[in-house]
Amino acid sequence: MIIHPSINLFVLWVLNDAIKKRKQKLYFLARDGYFMHRIAEFYCTLWNLQIECEYIYCSRFSLRxxxxxxxxxxxxxxxxxxxxxxxxxxxxxxxxxxxxxxxxxxxxxxxxxxxxxxxxxxxxxxxxxxxxxxxxxxxxxxxxxxxKYSIMQAYLSQVGLMDDGTAAFVDSGWTGSIQETLNLVLKASGKKEEVDGYYWGLYEIPSGSKREMYHSFYFTPEKGYKRKIFFSNCLFEVLVSAPYGMTKGYIEKDGRIIPKCGKISIYNREIIRIEQENLDAYLVQIKRRMKNIDFSNIDFEKEKRVISKNLTRLMSCPTIKEAFVLGRMKFSDDIVDDNAVCLARKMNEIELIQNHLMEKILRSYGISKKSCCESAWYEGSIVRSHWRWIHWANYIIYKSLLYIKKEFYGAYRYVRTK
CATH class of the missing domain: 1.10.8 (Helicase, Ruva Protein; domain 3)
Structure with missing residues (x-):
């Protein structure tokens, strides 16, 4: 009801724009592009779209x-x-x-x-x-x-990234750093044209990058601070992930380069298996309703307002059951996920208060030397607290100031470099 309709709308937006810009190929990046790639292939078959959809096994770790x-x-x-x-x-x-x-x-x-x-x-x-x-x-x-460079380069060549033709990456986003790394590798390999990217959301883009090469759906570095405030990119990542671990590197086998993937927790794999079953059922319903629909006429701004309400409710104000079930999923915000912890870690009242606005200000200016216990999904960690709404209000004020500040900076930086 929430995740699949959201990423489905995102994929429709990507396909719509890719057709207008005459993209010949879309590269969906592991692991956040796993469900997105399946949805894109479904629509390309349903509507006979002349866009090739490729799935690339990669990670920040393997590429960097x-x-x-x-x-x-x-x-x-x-x-x-x-x-x-x-x-x-x-x-x-x-x-x-x-x-x-x-x-x-x-x-x-x-x-x-x-x-x-x-x-x-x-x-x-x-x-x-x-x-x-x-x-x-x-x-x-x-x-x-x-x-590690030569074998990684051989894998990217194998999936067609070195070929001529118009192409784009598709990923969840946040900072667009993988696009920067991939283009660095492509340039070193002799490819002249940069490959642009489509993203669910972008908080910023790499310094020195061309702004027009980064296309964002749900929020951008310059706009959408309200959506950023009530959104959890960490929760989004675990819910759109693949049923295997991160790409750790590449090996050669039988004349082909294959990815070497890490492990994933049994619990995460089970949740994703359920998601896969739900996605299959969802696409069956879509096939019945949308076979003869002209998706270029979809009012994406209107539909985004609908999914925004649902995402806000789940991510910012989860029920105890939602926080318990989803918060137990393992997550790591590092480029290496060997030390993944629970998405919504258990926190006592003191640890929750450490994430309040004033505490963060004192630490940022070096006035307070106390270490801070952080949660990847703070809104999920506070649901069992008796002071839930006090913690929530403090955290929302903090996020509001943070993203308003970033948005002013993003707008200034974009206008200045345009």
């Missing part, structure tokens, strides 16, 4: 690890980026280094943090500087990256 050596400044940005419970263990897990190499690096840089101690966001610049000044670290990263 292989392309780090092409741009080490960008690589360090990705390695030292923020997130939930970022520590040295997570940062080193993004590098591809062996345990022995990590031990040597940590001796060289001598940072004042334990291996699993959370690092405040503002201190990540200190970590980045330490790694940048460590010649041994840079040498190790480049060495591992170059080893």
């Amino acid at each position: 690890l292989a392309s780090y050596y092409l741009d080490m400044d960008s690589a360090l940005d990705h390695i030292c980026r923020g997130g939930i419970d970022v520590n040295l263990k997570k940062i080193m897990g993004r590098t591809g280094l062996s345990k022995q190499e990590i031990a040597v690096v940590l001796k060289y840089i001598k940072l004042p943090y334990e291996y699993t101690e959370p690092i405040p966001y503002k201190q990540l610049k200190q970590v980045k500087k330490g790694l940048k000044d460590c010649a041994y670290f840079i040498e190790c990263v480049k060495k591992h990256s170059k080893k």
Whole structure:
């Protein structure tokens, strides 16, 4: 009732725009593009659309690890980026280094943090500087990256990304960084044209990127702050994911390059299996109703208002049962999902208060040195609290200020670089 109609409308919007722009091929990126790809193939068959839909096994980890050596400044940005419970263990897990190499690096840089101690966001610049000044670290990263680059490049060539013709990526979005990485690889391989992308939503785009290459459906860097406030990108990711783990790399077998995927929790796999069954039933109903419909006449803005109400209700104000069932799904906001935790982690009252507006302001200015327990789906974590609506109101105020600020910055940056 909520997720399938939402991604169905998104896919219709993508196909509609792709036909207008005469795209010959759409590349749906794993794993968020899993259901989207199935829906797109369904419509291409139903309406005999002349668009080829390809599914690419990839992840931020598999692509970045292989392309780090092409741009080490960008690589360090990705390695030292923020997130939930970022520590040295997570940062080193993004590098591809062996345990022995990590031990040597940590001796060289001598940072004042334990291996699993959370690092405040503002201190990540200190970590980045330490790694940048460590010649041994840079040498190790480049060495591992170059080893993985050729086979990754061969896989992208195998799925047709190096071919001529108009194409676009399709993904959930958020920052558009995978598009940036893929275009970096394509450029290094000799492809002249950049490939643009269609996204469910974008909070920002990579610095220096062309704004017109990023197309967004539900919200953009410049608009849609109300939708951003009542939306959970983490919940969205687990609900549109694939029934297997992240792509960790590629191997050659019988003359073909195949992806090497990680594991997925049994619970996540079961939820996704149920989703697949529901999607099949949903598409049967769609086939009966939409076979003779001209989808270019769909009022997408009107339909977005309908799905927005449903998404807001589920994501921002879930019932106890919804929070319990969906909140138990494993999620990781890191490029490596080996340390995935419950989407809506259990939090006591003190931990919930740590996410209030004033607490976040005090930490951001360095006034408070307290560490903060964060939840990937905070709205799901608060449902059992006696003070649920106080926690919810504080969090919504925080998100409102955050996204209004980002929207002003996005609008200014877009107009300035247009």
